[in-house]
Amino acid sequence: MIILYTTPSCASCRKARTWLKENNIEYLEKNIFKDQLTEYDLKVILSLTENGTEEIISFRSQIFHDLNIDMEDISLKELIHVILENPSLIRRPILIDDKRLQIGFNEEDIRRFLPRDIRKLELKKLQEKILMNY
Template sequence: MIKIYLSRASSSSCRKARTWLINHQIPFKEIDINKTSEIPKKDFLHILSLTEAGLDDVIAKKSDIYKKLNIDFGDITLSEIHSLVNEHRALIKRPIIVDETHLQIGFNDDGIRQFIPRKYRTTQNSLFEQNLSENLYN
């Protein structure tokens, strides 16, 4: 199941990602990080496990709260980081779109296509190739 962690109130990237999933009829669970009681530690660790650069991919270093806290994340444990993220939701980038094996942070029209089920992508590719060959020979 695809989960999308977002902030519906303020982020155009969040709105674009949500709209894209809806328009492509891809089922997902929406988690508004400003309204949920917490991001479960298991989910947070799963997100980190799919990143290329770990916390650097997830933490919003340009956010006011990051600057205000002035914390060296290399000096604290993952449990402490998880607690900080739950206390200060603005610390994480949004949207975060994740399933069992895929992750996208932020909205990227090309990158989000990885969440289209393989069966559907295969059908789309076949139709594209068919249209391409018909156009080449007509």
């Protein structure tokens, strides 16, 4: 099951939600303000990142600047606590399943959440189209 972490005013979150609905993909939406993030949620998200906290923190957000966090001097435990207290620190949307993670909305990247058989069918159609143009 895909979990979609969102906020109400996020345009990229709306795009991700619309894409999932249009492709008939089941998902569970968690509004990070209303359905408070847990330490477990953050640890699952971080376990799927390639660059750890660097991927999920919104360094351009006003809250990041207001809190004046020095990423070099803060422990992971402290950072998780700060994020739980200030969920707007994380980038959105975040889509995860048991083995994939996507932060932000990118129409090409989100396709990896399509079931494998549909991706194979689309690849086959694309290859046929390319061959027909030669």
